[in-house]
Amino acid sequence: MNPIYLALDLPRLDAAIALAQKVKGHVGGLKLGLEFFCAHGHHGVHEVAKVGLPLFLDLKLHDIPNTVAGAMQSIHVLEPAIVTVHASGGRAMMEDAKAAAGEHCRVVAVTVLTSLDDADLAATGVGGSSHDQVLRLADLAAEAGLDGIVCSGQEVGEVHRRWKNGFFVVPGLRPAEAANGALGGDQKRTVTPRQARDAGASVLVIGRPISRAEDPVTAARAIEGTL
Ligand SMILES: O=c1ccn([C@@H]2O[C@H](COP(=O)(O)O)[C@@H](O)[C@H]2O)c(=O)[nH]1
Numbered sequence: 001m002n003p004i005y006l007a008l009d010l011p012r013l014d015a016a017i018a019l020a021q022k023v024k025g026h027v028g029g030l031k032l033g034l035e036f037f038c039a040h041g042h043h044g045v046h047e048v049a050k051v052g053l054p055l056f057l058d059l060k061l062h063d064i065p066n067t068v069a070g071a072m073q074s075i076h077v078l079e080p081a082i083v084t085v086h087a088s089g090g091r092a093m094m095e096d097a098k099a100a101a102g103e104h105c106r107v108v109a110v111t112v113l114t115s116l117d118d119a120d121l122a123a124t125g126v127g128g129s130s131h132d133q134v135l136r137l138a139d140l141a142a143e144a145g146l147d148g149i150v151c152s153g154q155e156v157g158e159v160h161r162r163w164k165n166g167f168f169v170v171p172g173l174r175p176a177e178a179a180n181g182a183l184g185g186d187q188k189r190t191v192t193p194r195q196a197r198d199a200g201a202s203v204l205v206i207g208r209p210i211s212r213a214e215d216p217v218t219a220a221r222a223i224e225g226t227l
Pocket residue numbers: 007009033058110112113114115150151171172173187205206207208209
């Protein structure tokens with residue numbers, strides 16, 4: 001199975017669908033995030049579903065347990081393969097999210113966003129390294145019965161050793177030739193797609209290295225060829 005999920009972080013629905021159609025032979029799934037869901041809602045998800053690839057709804061739900069469970073029930077009908085919640089929402093929230101999810105939907109917990117480094121984390125009041133915080137939240141997600149976590153490629157090897165049958169989603173990927181700065185420079189804990197896969201990633205989330213490439217098909221094919 002191709003582990004690449006293309007992040008469709010584009011403001012226009014027609015452009016997102018056109019990109020997905022173009023690269024669909026070189027990716028294994030499509031990731032729709034907050035930007036997409038806020039702009040296009042259920043209608044947009046139904047339209048992208050017609051491309052025929054598994055859908056990852058990266059909604060990063062983070063609220064009290066009852067509210068998150070209600071949101072999970074409301075997205076059942078979209079039949080997502082993967083949905084995200086924030087691990088920092090706590091164990092009860094994650095348990096209720098999993099209980100409310102469809103049978104075939106993997107619920108994974110975002111640990112520490114790949115856009116944060118140790119200093120950013122300290123500024124939010126969390127002491128210690130981002131690495132340790134990822135491990136702590138991964139243990140909590142496993143205890144809550146989730147399917148896996150989202151973390152960077154810098155931690156996935158260690159998490160994989162501790163959680164053998166976990167499902168690990170890794171964003172923040174930059175192919176060696178793609179300059180992070182030219183793609184916005186917001187990702188701080190980056191590795192290459194190949195490094196993430198070798199360390200145990202189940203899903204490789206890739207957005208701008210494909211969507212902002214001069215030729216997205218060539219870019220997607222090149223990344224696929226490195227795996
Ligand atoms: O920690 C996280 C969690 C989610 N993301 C999402 O992944 C993609 C990455 O896009 P790029 O353009 O390849 O940087 C994007 O949709 C994020 O919302 C993440 O980057 N880090």
